[in-house]
Amino acid sequence: MPKNKSYMFAEIADYREALEIKHLRTRNIFVVILMVFVMVFTLVYMLVSGFDLKQTISLLVGFLFVIIFNMSGLAYGRENYRFYQLNKYVTTLGIYVLTISIVFIFQSPSAITALFIAYAVSAFYQDLKVILISNLFLLFSVVMFMLNFPEYVNMQNSSLQDQIGIGIFFLAFVLILTISSYIIVKQKQFFYNQIALSRETEFRNLDLLIDLQKQVHDEDVDIESYYRRTKEFLEAFSKRLGIENAFHNKMQILLAMEKGEKKSTLGDKYPEFAKEDMDSLEELLIGARHKLRKTALKMSHTIDIDVKKREMFSETHFKSFNHQTDSLEIKIIAFVVFYAALKRGMDGFPELAEKTIHDALVSTDYFYYIDPRVMRIYQKNSEVFDTISKDILGKKVSS
Amino acid sequence: MKDFLRRVFDTEFLPMSEVRKIKVLLVMAFLLVITALTIPFSLFFSYSTFITILILAIFLVVYGLMAVLIQLNKILAAIQISILYSIGLTLFYTQGTSAFYAYLFFFIALTIIIFYQELYSYLVYGTIVTGLGIFYIVTHQSALVLAQDIPGSMYIYILILALFYIVFLMQILYNEKLYTDMNFDWVRLNHVIDKYQDDIFIYLDEFQKMNKRPLAYEDLDFQKTVNELAVFIGEQTKESGKDIINVFDLYLYIHEKGIARILENEEISVSMKKTANRLNKYLLNRRTDMFSMIVNFFSRFKPSEKYNQNRYDYSLRKFSTKGDEQVIALAMIYQYLANEVTGSDEWEQMKRVLTETEIEELFTGSDAEEFLTPSQIAFFKENLDLFVDYLGKKQ
Numbered sequence: 001m002p003k004n005k006s007y008m009f010a011e012i013a014d015y016r017e018a019l020e021i022k023h024l025r026t027r028n029i030f031v032v033i034l035m036v037f038v039m040v041f042t043l044v045y046m047l048v049s050g051f052d053l054k055q056t057i058s059l060l061v062g063f064l065f066v067i068i069f070n071m072s073g074l075a076y077g078r079e080n081y082r083f084y085q086l087n088k089y090v091t092t093l094g095i096y097v098l099t100i101s102i103v104f105i106f107q108s109p110s111a112i113t114a115l116f117i118a119y120a121v122s123a124f125y126q127d128l129k130v131i132l133i134s135n136l137f138l139l140f141s142v143v144m145f146m147l148n149f150p151e152y153v154n155m156q157n158s159s160l161q162d163q164i165g166i167g168i169f170f171l172a173f174v175l176i177l178t179i180s181s182y183i184i185v186k187q188k189q190f191f192y193n194q195i196a197l198s199r200e201t202e203f204r205n206l207d208l209l210i211d212l213q214k215q216v217h218d219e220d221v222d223i224e225s226y227y228r229r230t231k232e233f234l235e236a237f238s239k240r241l242g243i244e245n246a247f248h249n250k251m252q253i254l255l256a257m258e259k260g261e262k263k264s265t266l267g268d269k270y271p272e273f274a275k276e277d278m279d280s281l282e283e284l285l286i287g288a289r290h291k292l293r294k295t296a297l298k299m300s301h302t303i304d305i306d307v308k309k310r311e312m313f314s315e316t317h318f319k320s321f322n323h324q325t326d327s328l329e330i331k332i333i334a335f336v337v338f339y340a341a342l343k344r345g346m347d348g349f350p351e352l353a354e355k356t357i358h359d360a361l362v363s364t365d366y367f368y369y370i371d372p373r374v375m376r377i378y379q380k381n382s383e384v385f386d387t388i389s390k391d392i393l394g395k396k397v398s399s
Numbered sequence: 400m401k402d403f404l405r406r407v408f409d410t411e412f413l414p415m416s417e418v419r420k421i422k423v424l425l426v427m428a429f430l431l432v433i434t435a436l437t438i439p440f441s442l443f444f445s446y447s448t449f450i451t452i453l454i455l456a457i458f459l460v461v462y463g464l465m466a467v468l469i470q471l472n473k474i475l476a477a478i479q480i481s482i483l484y485s486i487g488l489t490l491f492y493t494q495g496t497s498a499f500y501a502y503l504f505f506f507i508a509l510t511i512i513i514f515y516q517e518l519y520s521y522l523v524y525g526t527i528v529t530g531l532g533i534f535y536i537v538t539h540q541s542a543l544v545l546a547q548d549i550p551g552s553m554y555i556y557i558l559i560l561a562l563f564y565i566v567f568l569m570q571i572l573y574n575e576k577l578y579t580d581m582n583f584d585w586v587r588l589n590h591v592i593d594k595y596q597d598d599i600f601i602y603l604d605e606f607q608k609m610n611k612r613p614l615a616y617e618d619l620d621f622q623k624t625v626n627e628l629a630v631f632i633g634e635q636t637k638e639s640g641k642d643i644i645n646v647f648d649l650y651l652y653i654h655e656k657g658i659a660r661i662l663e664n665e666e667i668s669v670s671m672k673k674t675a676n677r678l679n680k681y682l683l684n685r686r687t688d689m690f691s692m693i694v695n696f697f698s699r700f701k702p703s704e705k706y707n708q709n710r711y712d713y714s715l716r717k718f719s720t721k722g723d724e725q726v727i728a729l730a731m732i733y734q735y736l737a738n739e740v741t742g743s744d745e746w747e748q749m750k751r752v753l754t755e756t757e758i759e760e761l762f763t764g765s766d767a768e769e770f771l772t773p774s775q776i777a778f779f780k781e782n783l784d785l786f787v788d789y790l791g792k793k794q
Binding site: 014106200204217342388 | 402407409410411412413414415416418421422425429432433436440443472498499500502503504506507510511513514516543544545548549550551552553555556558559560562563566567569570573574577578579581582583584585586587588589590591592594595596598599602603605606607609610612615618620621623624625627628629631632633635636642643646647650674677678681683688689691692693694695696697698699700701703704706708710711713715718719720721723724726727728730731732734735736739740741742749753757760761766769770782785786788789790793
């Protein structure tokens with residue numbers, strides 16, 4: 001059994017990454033604003049306090065490098081999202097280098113806590129790798145200053161208990177910051193995961209609806225009729241505009257595609273249509289499980305959807321067999337009904353072997369939908385579960 | 400402990416209430432360590448022995464209170480107490496010593512408040528802690544600012560603390576907005592999915608009837624399987640097997656009588672009604688959480704097309720950028736909606752076809768922009784008569 005749990009639907013990881021990238025840009029903009037603010041404050045203070053001009057200019061160059069790099073990354077990120085990812089690492093490294101430089105230039109205990117600002121700014125990305133880099137930098141800097149430059153952390157002339165206090169509470173702070181950031185990043189992932197899970201569930205439910213419609217009613221959309229009527233509509237529309245019907249060829253290609261003709265064959269027949277044109281046309285098919293049909297089905301199901309304020313952040317939408325308000329007896333019944341239903345099978349779905357059920361239950365998000373006590377018993381006794389259900393249900397499922 | 404750590408590492412799978420519980424447990428563990436460290440440190444504080452012992456005793460009592468609140472599942476109250484506890488510890492340090500490490504305590508207290516990611520808690524307690532921190536810096540500057548320090552170092556202390564507060568305030572505000580928007584989308588999407596699954600339930604029900612297969616909850620073999628498995632788990636958890644069987648009997652009884660009749664029945668005890676109400680979401684005779692989870696589990700094993708970046712885009716603008724192709728797409732969708740069964744009717748039969756008015760509302764209403772661009776909506780409005788005449792319901 002893999003230690004790390006995955007999601008039932010593999011597609012969730014892909015969409016979650018897409019969501020991360022979508023929000024990374026906004027987070028990056030916030031970081032740039034914060035960097036500009038820190039730069040202005042630092043430089044104004046250095047100029048007013050009469051710091052060496054060379055040091056002031058060096059810091060200015062450092063800040064400008066990180067800010068301009070970020071801005072370029074933001075611009076190129078529209079073309080390739082990896083620039084956003086590069087930005088977060090470069091910014092994290094940059095802000096720590098700049099902060100450590102500030103501590104060295106200021107040579108004052110008051111500047112040491114600027115490291116916390118560096119941490120706070122990089123924490124804005126809410127990214128585990130960034131947090132790891134940030135933690136290492138923070139820990140390294142704190143230890144380095146305590147051991148080699150005790151005067152920067154107010155340790156030089158302090159009593160022994162003060163020195164121990166500073167050391168312990170610095171480390172305590174790094175520890176709570178690390179735990180906090182880790183859980184906050186995971187919480188963000190939970191939101192992304194839930195959105196991704198619902199999107200994939202919707203996608204598969206639409207497929208299922210189309211399949212069931214065909215199986216139960218034993219009929220599918222009448223493609224010929226669809227194209228005949230659409231052609232008539234397009235002719236009437238062209239007539240209204242007083243132009244020639246420009247839709248003819250595309251309709252012919254679409255109808256051929258609906259009937260299963262390959263794009264390559266159609267490309268030979270209609271050389272004026274490039275491969276990209278064919279791909280674009282393919283999106284307009286209405287038969288089988290094509291996207292346009294799903295869109296129509298989705299549209300029809302969005303009528304009268306009303307989200308009430310009390311539903312926001314409510315856990316009633318989080319489906320599980322592990323609700324805190326349920327007693328253990330209810331949790332046990334919920335799990336065994338679920339398990340027995342899987343073993344019994346469902347018309348219209350493939351039959352599942354015990355190993356398939358077991359692996360999905362213990363290695364995916366379903367693991368967390370079940371009370372840990374019940375899950376422990378299932379994990380230890382899955383063969384007993386299998387035997388009991390096979391004996392009674394008489395299924396010939398392979399183990 | 401091992402289980403707890405595993406849950407910490409897999410927090411992304413857990414709902415908000417579970418995560419809150421984990422957070423408060425982690426904070427409590429942290430506070431326990433800090434409190435333990437405080438005992439030797441307090442020997443050097445400027446308080447009298449009596450006051451020191453009294454305050455430490457209060458901390459221990461409050462800690463016990465937090466533990467009780469967690470046991471009682473009063474997580475929100477435990478969160479508030481843990482924040483107040485960390486502020487109390489900060490005050491204990493900052494009023495007992497002027498050492499540099501007391502200043503660090505303001506950052507520790509702020510981080511604990513940030514950890515909970517609750518906007519109002521942060522606005523209230525975070526502001527108080529920052530205010531207290533600034534007050535501490537001003538009143539203890541002689542201890543914090545060294546003789547040979549840089550000019551205005553007191554202001555640097557203040558500014559860094561204030562900036563730390565502001566950066567995390569911005570982060571919490573941004574997250575609050577982002578998560579609220581995402582939650583709205585998520586809840587809305589779940590409503591749509593519920594509607595799909597209402598229809599899927601009807602189809603599967605018809606399918607079972609066609610195949611002359613008994614419904615699961617009426618199938619004696621199914622009932623026996625559930626019974627035996629439940630008793631088996633009951634034996635392992637040392638729960639009374641009889642209690643579990645009673646719950647299962649009630650579960651089957653709800654299928655037979657319906658939840659409304661059970662709740663109305665005055666002869667049934669309040670506790671049984673409560674149990675019935677909680678079992679309601681796991682019934683098999685309509686679209687419930689149980690049905691959704693079973694269907695979602697099975698659909699995992701149905702073949703699906705490969706992931707691409709437009710997999711979940713249902714907006715016509717993503718289908719094609721060409722005007723003529725968008726007209727074709729609009730025509731196809733209109734025709735589908737006007738002629739195909741897209742849902743269940745009032746008799747729960749999959750026979751509902753949308754009316755002209757409903758389709759017009761879909762194409763021009765407030766939710767239309769999820770699927771159509773403003774120009775497509777305008778095109779539809781201008782040519783509504785053609786849509787109705789040529790693509791409307793077949794006579």
